[in-house]
Amino acid sequence: MGDSTALPLRLARRMSRVAPSPMLALVARAASLRSVGRDVISLALGEPDCDTPTHIQEAAFIAMRNGDTHYTASDGTKALKEAIRRKFERENSLTFALNEISVGSGAKQVIYNALAATVDEGDEVIVPLPYYPSYVEITRLVGGEPILVHTQPQNGFKLTPELLERAITTRTKWLILNSPSNPTGTAYSAGELRALAEVLGRHPQVWILADDIYEHLLFADQPFATLAAVDSRLKARTLTVNGVSKAYCMTGWRIGYGAGPAALIASMATIQSQITSCPSSISQAAACAALDGPAGVIDRLRSTFRFRRDLVTTELNRIRGISCAVPDGAFYVFPNCSRVLGRYSPAGRELVTDVDLAHYLLEDAGVAVVPGSDFGMPGHFRISYAADEALLRESVKRIDLALSALHGDSS
Ligand SMILES: Cc1ncc(COP(=O)(O)O)c(C=O)c1O
Numbered sequence: 220m221g222d223s224t225a226l227p228l229r230l231a232r233r234m235s236r237v238a239p240s241p242m243l244a245l246v247a248r249a250a251s252l253r254s255v256g257r258d259v260i261s262l263a264l265g266e267p268d269c270d271t272p273t274h275i276q277e278a279a280f281i282a283m284r285n286g287d288t289h290y291t292a293s294d295g296t297k298a299l300k301e302a303i304r305r306k307f308e309r310e311n312s313l314t315f316a317l318n319e320i321s322v323g324s325g326a327k328q329v330i331y332n333a334l335a336a337t338v339d340e341g342d343e344v345i346v347p348l349p350y351y352p353s354y355v356e357i358t359r360l361v362g363g364e365p366i367l368v369h370t371q372p373q374n375g376f377k378l379t380p381e382l383l384e385r386a387i388t389t390r391t392k393w394l395i396l397n398s399p400s401n402p403t404g405t406a407y408s409a410g411e412l413r414a415l416a417e418v419l420g421r422h423p424q425v426w427i428l429a430d431d432i433y434e435h436l437l438f439a440d441q442p443f444a445t446l447a448a449v450d451s452r453l454k455a456r457t458l459t460v461n462g463v464s465k466a467y468c469m470t471g472w473r474i475g476y477g478a479g480p481a482a483l484i485a486s487m488a489t490i491q492s493q494i495t496s497c498p499s500s501i502s503q504a505a506a507c508a509a510l511d512g513p514a515g516v517i518d519r520l521r522s523t524f525r526f527r528r529d530l531v532t533t534e535l536n537r538i539r540g541i542s543c544a545v546p547d548g549a550f551y552v553f554p555n556c557s558r559v560l561g562r563y564s565p566a567g568r569e570l571v572t573d574v575d576l577a578h579y580l581l582e583d584a585g586v587a588v589v590p591g592s593d594f595g596m597p598g599h600f601r602i603s604y605a606a607d608e609a610l611l612r613e614s615v616k617r618i619d620l621a622l623s624a625l626h627g628d629s630s
Pocket residue numbers: 265324325326327328351397400401430432461462463464470473474475
């Protein structure tokens with residue numbers, strides 16, 4: 220029997236500012252089609268398709284057997300912070316003290332902690348567009364205002380010094396920079412970061428959140444670069460975020476980390492201590508094994524993804540109406556589909572937007588892709604090529620067939 224005294228739930232006002240992940244809705248629809256026997260290939264989710272390497276799994280077993288199953292320090296064990304410190308020194312020439320390092324349940328939580336700790340109502344957070352949707356939603360959730368800066372495909376979807384200068388105001392609190400990027404795979408060279416650093420040098424109120432989660436999945440000839448290392452003057456106001464999810468096939472283990480000034484890190488730990496107490500002790504032990512383990516694991520993953528990137532971009536560019544830039548890194552392509560919009564499906568439905576196109580591809584071709592609108596840039600869609608070669612070939616074939624079946628003129 221229901222409780223007749225219960226009033227309807229009134230949600231907090233902040234809930235009107237935040238949207239659920241649209242991507243997850245699409246993934247759920249793909250799963251429900253599969254559950255009724257439909258043959259659906261999902262290229263929607265941003266996670267490597269391989270299992271966590273064995274030596275990392277072993278480290279978790281050992282941790283469990285050794286009784287490493289209790290709460291840990293709220294923002295990470297000493298052992299993991301030391302492994303992270305070594306990682307930053309080894310790979311980025313960045314030196315941090317342990318109290319300048321914070322471990323969270325995924326990079327996403329680290330980003331949330333940082334923004335929740337620093338953003339006041341109305342503070343502005345600059346986010347280049349297309350963007351990883353959580354930057355925008357987290358900013359809104361904590362009361363900030365995302366300032367979306369449109370980048371251009373002809374500039375490789377990169378923020379330029381001019382665009383950055385124009386976006387900064389006295390209310391700017393953060394710039395979030397993601398390289399290599401989700402969804403475009405674009406990566407900034409050290410020179411490009413230096414040019415942005417010059418602008419940032421003139422605006423000391425702006426903090427920088429460098430989201431380097433795809434650091435190891437960079438295929439371009441240029442070495443990976445991050446702002447705090449490129450311009451040491453910025454280190455005092457930069458949070459460099461990274462994690463084990465993407466490079467070590469550990470999305471489900473939920474370990475991410477950030478390194479930056481101690482005062483910021485301390486306030487992030489306060490938030491985390493009240494929300495999750497600490498990240499999983501077992502996952503932290505596994506993350507130590509990942510960071511201190513053999514580099515060959517990442518090298519193999521990178522060359523697999525590089526092969527797939529070349530395959531997918533070549534095949535997509537053969538499809539009429541699709542044009543796809545070759546990304547520098549990550550495991551996404553972000554093709555432009557604007558030339559097929561305005562056409563009609565065999566059932567007579569007009570594909571007005573990229574969202575319509577994504578639905579058509581899912582329902583009629585059995586391929587789940589994410590519309591560009593979810594990343595703030597309509598007229599595109601995102602494919603995650605973290606799937607095996609046969610599936611990728613089959614998906615592109617299905618997309619080609621589905622687009623060839625469209626009729627009517629888009630001009
Ligand atoms: C750009 C970017 N940052 C952060 C994350 C979150 O990673 P994690 O699994 O460590 O929370 C993702 C995951 O898709 C991402 O694409």
